[in-house]
Amino acid sequence: MDEATVRNQKRTELNLERQLHRKAEIDINRTGLGEMLQEAQEIENITSQEIKGLASRIKRRKHADAKDLLKLSYGFQQSAENISVFLRITGSINVIVKALTGQSSELQELAGECLCNLTLGDEVCCEKVATFAGTYLITFLENLNNQQINSTCIWTLQNIISSGVKSMKVLSSQGIVARFIHLLSETGNDLLYTEILLAIDLILEYKFDFISKDLVLVQLLPIISSKKPQLNSLKVLYKCLFLIRFETLHQNTLIQVTNHCIESFAATLRQMSHTTRCAETVLAVRILANLVATNEAPYSNMLLSESQQRNVELANLFNANSEAGHIQICREFLWLFGNLHIAANQLQLEHIELANLLQNLNVPEVLVCC
Template sequence: MIECSELPIREIKRAELQWERRLHRKTGTDINRAGLGQMLQEVREVENISSQDIKGLASRIKRRKHADANDLIKLSYGFQQSAENISEFVRITGAINVIVKEFTGNDSDLQQLAGECLCNLTLGEEVCCERVVTFAGTYLITFLENLNNRVLNNICIWTLQNIIASGPKAMKAIHSKGIVASLQRLLAEAPDSELLDEVLLTLELMLDYEDSCLSKAFILTRMLPEVLTKPCRLNGLKLLYKCLKLTNFETLDNHIAQLVVDRCVENLVPVAEKKDPSSYHVTIILCVRILANLIALSESCLEKLINECVNGRISFCDLFQFCSNDGQDRVCREMLWLFGNIYKSASKQQMNRFLEHDNFTKNLAVPRVLLLD
């Protein structure tokens, strides 16, 4: 099995979220500003927050046992600007309790702002994430399941993703709060929406810790069958690949395995139809790796895949040509591995049926760089 070179998901996700939240917060506050002079002053205040400013804000809200909207906005911006600001805030014992108090209060505006504070606080080191779990972990999970408040749903799941990605200690801490059961319910109940994508990503991040929190039995009996009921989307495919990789591409029964083959073909069909492999680079690689491993292990999966080709649903030879013409050498290398597994696993009769519709032994224009490997 060829290993997948994983991207630094935590770093990319955090950078994207930081930028998006900063733009969102500016847009929201700009709407309520009275004039240019006031606006410029407020921009300077929130874009140049020092560790001393954070220390002062933390001490003040601790003393007052309350944080107003301006306090929360400044803290949220301050946490985005530097890890030092986050560390300074965490050192003030009792300050985080005030943020959590506003997060669990009845004022919806303050609740959202406090949630953003907690989310940006988890951009710090793992110890900061552990503190957030200690004081707000249960609330984050509870509010996540309230599907009537989409803004709060997003804030909670972004925060949980930061916590999970920060390290094993924070991961174990949030696991002890019952996050797995919550995510499992959301996976089953969340509508086909952005929230479902975030749930899939969160579960994928948890699988980075292999089976330390999600057992192989849980993956096989609960996650795999549920993921296969969801619409085709990249996050679902990534989660599917990680689930199978952790179980060594074994499934509970042939029916589940054949559903996986069907899901991979469903993801590849749009690539072949649009003839635009560059836009589906990750999708093709993940599908090919899943299929290559499954057909090497299961005769029923091989038969299922050959039937898909015979029925004209997918042509791997054509897909290879699209990728080759588009300069997708890495994808072509993965597909050659798939062809090799088909050739080694198929019986003579199966091979003849396959070659009648997908004759890769004659029709492939292999990129020169691969011929030199």
């Protein structure tokens, strides 16, 4: 599967997710508009002609009120044609941007939702949104006083990033990568942190086109591995490490990444959540297995030692997944254990902890036969 197809699939998945809860988000956050909610129920089918008329009207007035923005937001969600018609009215998008940057928090939220739904269109639409609103969307990420605006802006940026190279180039020229890295390091907002990790993951689909190898080594890996592990952090760590072929890591970063993965295992064991954290476990195991394979043999000793210090029994985690029938996870673990065994042989010593670990495995029969 080529890169463009993968990016397309990711974008489709993102768009479907956004569309599923966009109407609910609009309604939930319109608590003070009363009658407008009733109106919203009456505009489920907005024609492109209505969108054209509305776009022309707000352009002429150089202003959009709450009703205008709500109707546009619903209209953009309903069809790609509505989006295209709106953007063909030169200057109409400027009115939405003006509302986004104005003083009214109500209009800011509605304008943000309009822009988010505009990015459900094609790459041309996303490029226009990036050009006219990109810098504002990026700046609003630091507006922690308004969670709704915060979330809508990062969703919009994710849509733009995943739409294609041209749109991403616009955001890159506006300094989005540097701002994301700053927020990864500084934000105390867990939801924003998770969403920025997803955005970084999408940017890494372009490999080193917008994020340099040095930036990965010096900033991304150290920052992310120093934080609490989660699915998105492991996704980004794995993708970064894959791009640099799991090599050239500074020793401190190597230790941090290792501990990040082990802490993910520890959380799984503490919460007895091996059945709900399968993706995290697979990613953590793959990271460690590759690091064992690409580093000097003493790394395996460090890995086992760090696991022991955190009371992480790898055999227990393996056996829990074996009992639950997670064959793929068990296969990944066996690859890790095999690499550890090879490393121990290179050191020409029998690692007692590793020997005990291997003896206590309950390997699924389907894997024993392989």
